[in-house]
Amino acid sequence: MTKSIPQNARVVIIGGGIAGCSVAYHLAKLGWQDIVLLERKQLTCGTTWHAAGLIAQLRASKNMTRLAKYSQELYGELEAETEIATGFRRNGSITVALTEERRSEILRSAAMARAFGVEVEEISTSELLDRYPYVNAQDVTAAVYLPKDGQGDPGNIALALAKGARQRGAQVFEGVKVTGIAKKNGAVSGVSWQRDSSDEQGHIAADYVVNCAGMWAHQLGKVAGVNVPLHACEHFYMVTDNIAGLPQLPTLRVPDECAYYKEDAGKILLGAFEPTAKPWGMQGILDDFCFDQLPEDIEHFEPILEQAVNRFPELAVTGIHTFFNGPESFTPDDAYHLGEAPELKNFFVCAGFNSIGIQSAGGAGMALAHWMEHGYPPFDVSDVDIRRMQPFMGNKTFLYQRSKETLGLLYADHFPFRQKATARGVRRSPLHEHLKQAGAAFGEVAGWERANWFAEQGQDPTYDYSWKRQNWFENSKREHLAIRNNVGLYDMSSFGKIRVEGPDAEDLLNHMCGGNMSVPVGKIVYTQFLNERGGIEADLTVTRLSETAYLLVTPAATVIRELSWLNKHKAGANVVITDITAGEATLMVMGPNSRELLSKVSNHDWSNENHSFGTMQEIELGMGLARAYRVSYVGELGWELYVSTDMAAHAYETLVEAGADIDLKLCGLHAMDSLRIEKGFRHFGHDITEEDHVVEAGLGFAVSTKKPSFIGRDAVLRRKEEGLSSRMLQFKLKDSEPLLHHNEPVLRDGEIVGYLTSGNYGHTLGGAIGLGYVPCKGETIKDMLASSYQIDVEGTLCDAKVSFQPMYDPKGLRMRGLKEAGKRRTEDNTSHGITDTLKEKSPSSGQLRGL
Structure with a gap:
């Protein structure tokens, strides 16, 4: 007798491969009732059945490794729990x-x-x-x-997970295809279904739907109006x-x-x-x-x-x-998709496993179940968070071209700074051709083509990859030193720009931001979106444009994430939220002679007295108009110039022409990164994530606890009262030869205590620089400084100098345009980034948003 399908469920899981079975198992283990899993044909029949079944532990980041290790531990216990032989063994x-x-x-x-x-x-x-x-x-x-490391029988592991879910009350239906996704008030409300080879059809009303459809997840996502890029x-x-x-x-x-x-x-x-x-x-x-x-x-x-x-x-x-040939799905960046879709509330995705689905599915199912139960994942999973995907990445032509490369990248050399070679040129700055003519070597982030470094006359602007110094190392050094000693220009049009406007804009942003948004028009506030645990959901600047309008500036890769967070928390606020990223170009003029260059192209008063740090003013630039933001992500005097895209080329040409007689240098993103790490400025996604507490990240100064209410306030006050469990430190290798990238182990007095969250070469400081967290429960700064530190580089222990303050210009005098030690203008509203974060600081350390 055919088993009847319920008309109501708490959650419907679509897809009976190992991912869907894992989600069902973990939700049931959390005590969820009314779980329904629908499989269009038979369990495991898509990709799971023919997987090789390799179950490794090590992945490219700490938390992806945690998920893989969880999978392995789970599979080792499933056979005893379900009496289904999983074939799991640790063979190394x-x-x-x-x-x-x-x-x-x-x-x-x-x-x-x-x-x-x-x-x-x-x-x-x-x-x-x-x-x-x-x-x-x-x-x-x-x-x-x-x-x-181990291996197992993929099909039987999936069947064991399905049985474990059934044992806890989940219902699993085979031969049932989902034909439609229902929505109500911006949230998923159920699915329509049809029996395989039958006219029987129906509808299940559901609070949650999970897309675990594997190769079909992209197509199913389109049915739901959700972007799930894979091929x-x-x-x-x-x-x-x-x-x-x-x-x-x-x-x-x-x-x-x-x-x-x-x-x-x-x-x-x-x-x-x-x-x-x-x-x-x-x-x-x-x-x-x-x-x-x-x-x-x-x-x-x-x-x-x-x-x-x-x-x-x-x-x-x-x-x-x-000889076997079977299909598997691959995503544009070789990382799987996990989490709530930004387009549709309560519609979750767990798909696109890039040929590592068996080793990943156990941990992915656990993390997604935790996310659905608590509203957030168990730890930072931004590597696979589906909000990292850009809307255009669902384009079929893009996916076809990129998938030719991503499969092979799994075993390609994973060089630092390696750029994707396929499906390029989709998003371009209005200055792209100007930069190309000037010798730019482009990299790509979120589809944006960005100048990473500039070739000299006669040099080929392409990468020659290596784990040692790459062919652009000296180019980037020259760009780095130009900004430190003279003046440099770089294009950051890829910055995410979100306009929040309406009568409730100030109240909404005060609720969502750690910083105080009740500021005068023209004031720039460096701030974070915090979660209830004090973790950092976004790192951004907010500029008040008028009494009812603000501009939020974010990293290029996180715009979808920020928009999702804003829409999730705006409730009934009377505001309009608009992504205006493509509408404006952003030119950075940075360095001790930036004021001299800008004075050549604008009659604006660029002095500290008129245009202090942390403020924005509208200006004339050449024959056009712009907004000039006095901020810096490189630790030098400088301005960000926001220009409408129609005037961007004119602004660029005007600046380059005026800079010819003062040796203006075009600079790229690699130099910007080496400059920011010398100043200890954090990089979102590496140094700061939703798992990292804002106070332990050294950013407590950017949080205004005097505000009566904002997301994360209680967590900030609690951590300040209890004391820190870890601190972010800056490291410099004493040997000037080795290079740091990220994830290198940090040793304190000979014991591994952490790892570097980011690294680069400090050309001004003369050595490789890294940032990383070190445990410090119950310790003072003096206690920590009394230790010796080393960094493990390719198995060699390298002695390192450590600091709580930025090793370059710790007082931030250069960035604020001040020369006398100890002199400080109250209107500069700034402090350095690495400091004793148990003390309140004034809310801005400059432009710390990520790359």
Whole structure:
């Protein structure tokens, strides 16, 4: 008898792969009732059934590693709970390098693993052969071994999760396709469904809907009016015949040959992440796709196989049992999608796992269930938060082009500053062609093409990637020093610009911001959106434009996040919230001679007395108009010039022409980052996240607790009363040669106590600079400074100087245009960023918004 489908549910989960089963399991484990999971065909029939089943622990960030480790621990317990054999075993994994650059990468990864609490060993060639005697190790430059990595049976793990959910009351229906998504008052209200191969259909009213539709998640998202950017690609592996005497082996990864080797029941599975992938399903995926595989393409796989025969010589005398080609979905940035969709309240997404769905799904399901239960994730998951996706990224042509690259990037060299090569040029500043003609080397963030550095005459403006000093290092140094010593110009038109206007604008922003928004027209306030836990949801400046209008300026990549947060909390406020990012260009004129340059192009009074730090004024610029903001993300005297896009080219040309006789330097984003880290300015998404308490981040000065009520106020007061559990410090390597990027372990008196949240080279300070949190419960600053500190760079411990204040211009005199030590104008309304945050400070340290 066919089981009847309920008409009401608390939550409907769409998709019965491992992701959907995990979400159902974890919601049921939290005690949710009326859980309904709908699978269009059969459980696991999309991608899960043919996954390789590798279950690694280490990912690219601390919290992604936490989720992967959770998955592994969960899968190790499922069999006892559900009596379904999951095939899980910890057989370990080995990654080998064949080049010096890859050697640097895997040794840095090993150091990162130590910082994240993942057991790891750097092993010699002889130790490699002891653990994996079948490998040709003649050209191996380094190897690392993770003993607790594992593997399992993907299909049975998913079925075990489904059974665990059923045991707690969840209902699972196969052969039921969702045909529509219902909405009411901006929130999801239910789904329409139809039985497979049947006319039976119906509707389920639901408080929540979760899109776990895998390859179909993009299409389902469009039905709901939600952007879920992903595209299926063909994914290949082969399985050998039995190899006599083959023992259980660790998983072997050889990323330089785009290959991995998994021992399974006396056979070897050889999988590939080829550099140029084959997108699939451009016209949509057929409704009857179920446990299907795609046509073989030996020619496409052959280059991988040829190298594999050399790497694993036994393959030359072993037959092929299975050649498999099946589709998997990939996202534009190789990170999966998790969280509440910004377009539709209570519509959540858990999809797009980029061929790491088995190792990710357990943790992803746990995090999403926590999010749905509490209204926020268990810790910062911004790496995979779907709000990072831009609307244009759902474009099919964009996804088709980008997916050719993203599959291969999983095993490509993960060089610092590596830029995507495909699907470029979508969003361009109105100054793009001017910058291109000037020799700009462009990088891409949120689709925006941005000048990262400028080539000299005759130099090719392209990247030559390395873990050492890259080909643009000296270019960026010259740009860095130009801003420190003279004057530089860079384009930040990609800054997010959000206008909040209406009778309730001041009250709304005072509720949402830590800083005080009751300021005069023209005042710029550096502030944060805080959550109820005191974590940082956004890092921005807010400028009062009129009695009823404010401009919010945010990092380029977080505009969707900020808009979502504003709309979520505006309630019945009488305001209009508008994204005006594309309407204005932003030119930065920075450096001790910025006042001289600006005086050449405008009759505005640029003096401290007339235009003090932290204020905005409307000006004439050349023959046009602009707004000049006295702020700085580089720690020098300077202004941000906001110009309507129609006047942007004129403003740029006017500045460049006027700057010719004072050696104005065009500068890029790499220089801006090296400048800001010398000043200890925080980078949102690295140094500060929703998990980092604003006081421990050293930004307590930007919070006005004198306001009677704002989101996070109680958490700020509580932390100040209880004392800090950690502090953000600035580090400088005493050896000027090594480079820092992020995630390098921090050692205090020989013990790992944390890791760097960001790093770059300080050309003024003469060494690599990093920021990172260090535990300090019950300690004074003096206690912490009494310790010795080291940073682990590729397994080498490098001595580091540490500071609570910015090592460059700690009093911020240069940025405020002051020369005499100790002199301070009250209207400057500023303080340095790294300080004793238990003390109240005046609310602005300059422009600290992220890149």
